[in-house]
Amino acid sequence: ATEERERKRRAREREKDRRTEPQTSDVCSARARREKTKKKMKKMLTTTTRATNTAARLVGGRGGGGGVVVAGRRRTVSAGTSSVISNSGVISAKVCSGRSRSGSRKESRRDAAVRVATPNSPFSSVDCDTAFVKELQENGARTTRRTKLICTIGPATSGYEELEELARNGMNVARLNMCHGQHEWHREVIQRIRKLNADYGYSVAIMVDTEGSEVHIGTIEQPRQVETSDEWTFTIRSLPKTAAVTPVGEVLGASEGEDEGEGEEGGAGETKVLPRIAGVSYDGFTEDVKVGDEILVDGGMVKFKVVAVEGPDVICRCSEPGILLPRANLTFHREGRPVRARNAMLPTISAKDWVDIDFAIENGADLIAVSFVKTAETINHLKSYLKSKCLQRQEGEKSTTASSSIDATAVPGVVSKIESSDSLPNLEEIVLASDAVMVARGDLGSQVLLEDVPVIQQEITRTCRRLNRPCIVASHLLRSMLEHPTPTRAEVADIADVVQQRADALMLSGETAAGLHPMKCLDVLRTVATRTEHFMQAYQEEQVFDIEQLQASDRLERLYKRSSEAKSMISEHEYISEGLCASASYLSNHLNASAIFVFTKRGYMASLISRCRPNCPIFAFTDTDIVRRKMNLFWGVMPFRIDLYNQPESTVERTFKILKRRNLIKEGQLVVVVSDVGPTTDVIRSIQVRYVTAEGSQPMQ
Numbered sequence: 261a262t263e264e265r266e267r268k269r270r271a272r273e274r275e276k277d278r279r280t281e282p283q284t285s286d287v288c289s290a291r292a293r294r295e296k297t298k299k300k301m302k303k304m305l306t307t308t309t310r311a312t313n314t315a316a317r318l319v320g321g322r323g324g325g326g327g328v329v330v331a332g333r334r335r336t337v338s339a340g341t342s343s344v345i346s347n348s349g350v351i352s353a354k355v356c357s358g359r360s361r362s363g364s365r366k367e368s369r370r371d372a373a374v375r376v377a378t379p380n381s382p383f384s385s386v387d388c389d390t391a392f393v394k395e396l397q398e399n400g401a402r403t404t405r406r407t408k409l410i411c412t413i414g415p416a417t418s419g420y421e422e423l424e425e426l427a428r429n430g431m432n433v434a435r436l437n438m439c440h441g442q443h444e445w446h447r448e449v450i451q452r453i454r455k456l457n458a459d460y461g462y463s464v465a466i467m468v469d470t471e472g473s474e475v476h477i478g479t480i481e482q483p484r485q486v487e488t489s490d491e492w493t494f495t496i497r498s499l500p501k502t503a504a505v506t507p508v509g510e511v512l513g514a515s516e517g518e519d520e521g522e523g524e525e526g527g528a529g530e531t532k533v534l535p536r537i538a539g540v541s542y543d544g545f546t547e548d549v550k551v552g553d554e555i556l557v558d559g560g561m562v563k564f565k566v567v568a569v570e571g572p573d574v575i576c577r578c579s580e581p582g583i584l585l586p587r588a589n590l591t592f593h594r595e596g597r598p599v600r601a602r603n604a605m606l607p608t609i610s611a612k613d614w615v616d617i618d619f620a621i622e623n624g625a626d627l628i629a630v631s632f633v634k635t636a637e638t639i640n641h642l643k644s645y646l647k648s649k650c651l652q653r654q655e656g657e658k659s660t661t662a663s664s665s666i667d668a669t670a671v672p673g674v675v676s677k678i679e680s681s682d683s684l685p686n687l688e689e690i691v692l693a694s695d696a697v698m699v700a701r702g703d704l705g706s707q708v709l710l711e712d713v714p715v716i717q718q719e720i721t722r723t724c725r726r727l728n729r730p731c732i733v734a735s736h737l738l739r740s741m742l743e744h745p746t747p748t749r750a751e752v753a754d755i756a757d758v759v760q761q762r763a764d765a766l767m768l769s770g771e772t773a774a775g776l777h778p779m780k781c782l783d784v785l786r787t788v789a790t791r792t793e794h795f796m797q798a799y800q801e802e803q804v805f806d807i808e809q810l811q812a813s814d815r816l817e818r819l820y821k822r823s824s825e826a827k828s829m830i831s832e833h834e835y836i837s838e839g840l841c842a843s844a845s846y847l848s849n850h851l852n853a854s855a856i857f858v859f860t861k862r863g864y865m866a867s868l869i870s871r872c873r874p875n876c877p878i879f880a881f882t883d884t885d886i887v888r889r890k891m892n893l894f895w896g897v898m899p900f901r902i903d904l905y906n907q908p909e910s911t912v913e914r915t916f917k918i919l920k921r922r923n924l925i926k927e928g929q930l931v932v933v934v935s936d937v938g939p940t941t942d943v944i945r946s947i948q949v950r951y952v953t954a955e956g957s958q959p960m961q
Contacts, residue, residue, distance in 0.1 A: 263459075266390075270461055273922065274385060386881075386918045387888075387901040390461040391430055396898075396924050401854045402797075404877050406896035407789045408432040408765040410467070410732060411782060413449055414440065414773025420452050425779055426772070427462045430786045432892040433627070434464050435767065438616040439471045439587045450623050463899060465627060465889035467675065468620035470613040472631025474703070476589045477557070478539030483774075484584040486562050493537040494555070494590070495573045496545055540574075540590065549574055549592055553599065558588040559702035559735070566592075583742075585770065591706035598681070598707050608638045617642070620672060621649050626889045629675040629698060634682040636693035639674055643693075646671050670886035673893075675732070678720055679703035687720065691727050696893055698767070702735035721761045728871050730893040733758045734767035738784060742775040747784055755785060759792040762873055764895040797875060837936065838868055840945050844934045845872035847949065854929040854952075855879050859904065859911065859937045863887045863894070865945075869934065870894040881915060904937050908946075911937075916950070916957040925952050930960070 395404050410433040411417065411426050423434070434453055436446050446468075453464055478499065486492070542548075546569055549555070555564040555576055562584055564576035592599050609617075609630065620628050630642065650671045673695035676683075680703070683690060691697055699720050705713050717733065724731035737755055738747050758766060766785055772778040848856050856874060858866050859881045866880035878897045882888050883904045891899040905911050912933060919925045933948040949960040 266460055385902070386915060386922075387461065387463075388898070388922075388924070389463045391428055392898045393922065393924065394428075395430075401877050401925070401929075402875065403794060404898070405430065405786065405790045406793055406877070407759055407763070408893055408895065409782065409785055409789070410435055410734075410765050410767035411778075412437055412767070412769045412771075412773040414770075416774055416776075416778045417772050418445075418449050418452075420456065422778070423449075423452055423456055424460065426782060427456060427460070427464050429779065429782050431464060431782065433467050433765070435467045435469055435629075435769075436625075437469050437769075437773065438613075439469075439476065440773075443616075443619050446619070447623055450625070454624075463885070463889050463892065463901075465892045466625045467627035467629055468616065468625045468672075469629040469677075470616050470631055471610065472613065472677075473608060473610055474589045474632060475540060475542040475545060475591070476587050477584070478541070479586060483586070485581075486578050486584050487581050488578055490536060490578045490581075491567075492564065492576050492578065493573050494540050494545070494576060495537060496540050496543050497572045499537065499539045538584070545590075546572055546574055548599070550594070552594075554579070554593045556591045556593065556706050557582070558585055559591070559706045561585070561588070585774070589703060589706075591703070597709075608632055608634055609642065617645075618649070621646065621653065624670075625672050626886060627673045627675050627696070627893075629677055631677050631700075632680045632683075632703075633676040633678065633690055633694075634680060635686050636689040639676055639690065639693040642674055643671075646674070670884070673890055679707065681707045684708075684716065687723055688727070691720075691723050691729050694729060695890075696730040696732060696764075697724050698732040698734055699763075700734055702769075705735075717758075718761060721763050724764075725762065725871055728867055730764040730867075730895070732765040732767050732893070733761075733763045735769060737766060737768060738771045738781045741771055741777050741781045741784070745777050745780055752784070752788055755788045756792045759789050760796060762895065764870075765893055837865060837945060840934065840947055841865060841868035842872055844932050844947050845869055845874040847947075848874045848876050848932045851930055851932075851949065853932050853949075854925065855931050857881065857912070857915065857931055857933045859908070859933075859935040861887070861904065861937060863891045865934060865936045866891055866897050866899075867894055870897050879919075881911075908935055908937055912948075912950075913956045916952060917955075920952060920956070927952050927954055931957070 409430050411431045412435045417423065417426060436449060450466055453466055456462055457464055549566050551566050551569060553566045555566065562582035563580035565579050566574055567577050568575040617628060633639065675696045675698055676690050676694040677698045677700045679700035697720065699717050701713055721731050738751050740748050740751060766789065768781055768785060771781040775781060844856055853876050855876050856869055856878045858869055858878060860866050861882060863882060866878060869878050879900060880891050880897045881900045881902045883902065885901055888899040888901045891897050902915060929952045931950050931952060933950055936945045950957040951960060
């Protein structure tokens with residue numbers, strides 16, 4: 261019943277959008293065009309004008325020009341032209357013949373075959389994420405959550421109902437970990453997410469996370485509890501499935517309720533106790549470790565000590581108990597310090613990763629995360645490959661269909677995962693080459709000293725913001741909630757600290773993939789992030805407001821006082837855009853604006869405003885779904901999809917009308933409008949300040 265009500269509500273909203281303005285089309289019948297023209301003429305013309313029986317146009321006399329008054333201004337229509345006047349007061353002129361109407365019917369029909377995109381298009385509407393709409397209507401614009409949330413999808417959340425609940429509770433990006441599961445399983449999850457977006461109006465983005473060249477154990481069908489002093493064998497030999505997945509003490513062939521003794525005595529099943537053994541993915545594992553080394557599983561969730569190395573087997577004894585998860589990564593320490601294994605020399609993108617990347621392209625993933633990135637060359641090489649593959653895909657689709665799908669041919673964004681000590685010397689180059697950066701604290705903590713992790717996290721976050729790249733903080737945010745329904749106080753403080761560092765997004769891994777309480781984890785993450793942002797905003801308005809203004813002023817000053825080094829690093833176009841967005845952020849804070857509207861085709865202007873971290877939310881409007889979903893990573897950005905026309909003023913005005921009718925903005929509110937969308941291929945960047953009125957909007961005088 262809830263799903264049916266939601267569908268009906270969305271259908272009513274789309275119907276209202278279509279009724280915002282009378283729909284005018286060049287392919288409609290002559291009779292319908294005459295009726296619409298008569299109605300428009302009665303409204304718009306202040307002088308008595310006789311309506312003709314031809315198609316929707318106003319024709320001046322053959323020897324002179326006619327006059328039309330629109331919105332209080334007189335516009336001249338010369339002979340030989342016709343003008344279709346829309347409800348918004350925009351006139352689009354078409355060249356036509358000066359003959360009589362009886363002799364020019366064929367020519368007028370031929371002229372009418374030329375279609376021009378106008379705000380009256382029947383397909384023009386504003387698409388917004390349902391979760392955003394709910395939050396805006398409940399909390400208001402200035403108190404909405406700015407930090408984005410990423411959830412890893414696993415067995416606990418792969419169903420359609422579970423995915424819908426995650427999206428409803430604030431999930432912005434769904435992560436698929438290619439370390440687990442087959443391609444068919446991941447394909448089904450992607451199809452469910454796409455169907456969810458179409459059915460309920462969400463805009464959840466999909467991120468495919470590659471495995472990388474890490475060392476990890478083999479497949480285990482279920483987690484294994486490891487106790488102190490338990491001996492385990494990690495081997496590079498190929499193991500039968502049962503040897504790797506059957507826990508010690510299980511009875512093979514026995515039915516439920518029978519214990520080991522019953523199987524032995526009663527003959528109901530054969531008792532076979534298997535050794536504690538798991539395979540390792542790295543063939544050089546036995547050559548890298550030595551007796552006395554410590555092996556950390558999944559960043560320290562379980563710790564072993566090497567007691568013997570026997571050919572392809574490494575015998576270990578558990579020193580710190582925990583849970584052994586499927587395909588958990590392995591790192592090892594020697595004398596308390598991380599050991600740089602020879603697998604660090606392997607290619608960052610393995611053969612399996614290339615297969616997974618092709619899978620991501622085929623299924624229209626929005627983002628691709630690369631593990632253990634060490635240099636920027638890896639990212640540049642991957643981006644070239646993605647462009648080539650997407651171009652081939654686009655050419656193939658054009659040969660079979662009249663028009664290609666934007667989502668299928670768009671190039672996915674590349675997310676670099678910083679989880680290796682080798683990445684840190686090349687951090688700035690990696691950030692510049694990437695579309696986003698992830699701080700994978702779990703693996704990073706096993707590669708560097710634990711006390712260095714908070715400092716490195718802050719350094720990466722600051723670098724990403726300085727270079728205008730979204731920053732994702734991941735791993736161990738709510739690790740205790742894998743089993744327990746409530747988090748520890750330290751975990752809550754950790755989330756609040758990341759939010760205070762102004763990271764763009766927070767990511768849950770095993771908590772939502774295989775934990776016992778995935779929905780509670782997302783609730784905790786959302787509520788803590790929102791509450792921390794409210795506190796920061798109140799504190800900033802009282803004491804720290806000048807600091808943010810100084811940051812914006814520094815960006816403006818850098819626009820005019822550039823060093824020779826800065827000139828070589830950034831183009832004039834980027835400096836102008838940066839100064840414009842810094843000015844918009846400054847204005848919104850200074851005028852206490854309710855929102856910033858940014859109209860962009862690539863999402864670039866939205867990212868620049870997001871970097872300034874204004875006090876109000878950023879409404880970003882674009883005309884493609886792929887860009888809309890990618891903007892889900894930008895701090896404070898609420899992405900909308902809208903048709904962008906050749907008349908920017910008409911697009912802006914219609915946007916105000918639709919958002920006001922949906923109660924997303926209210927009359928009397930102040931909005932800063934930024935645009936880099938122009939009527940031609942030349943980019944026109946502009947900034948305006950507007951009031952929301954009953955009819956739409958009014959520029960600030």
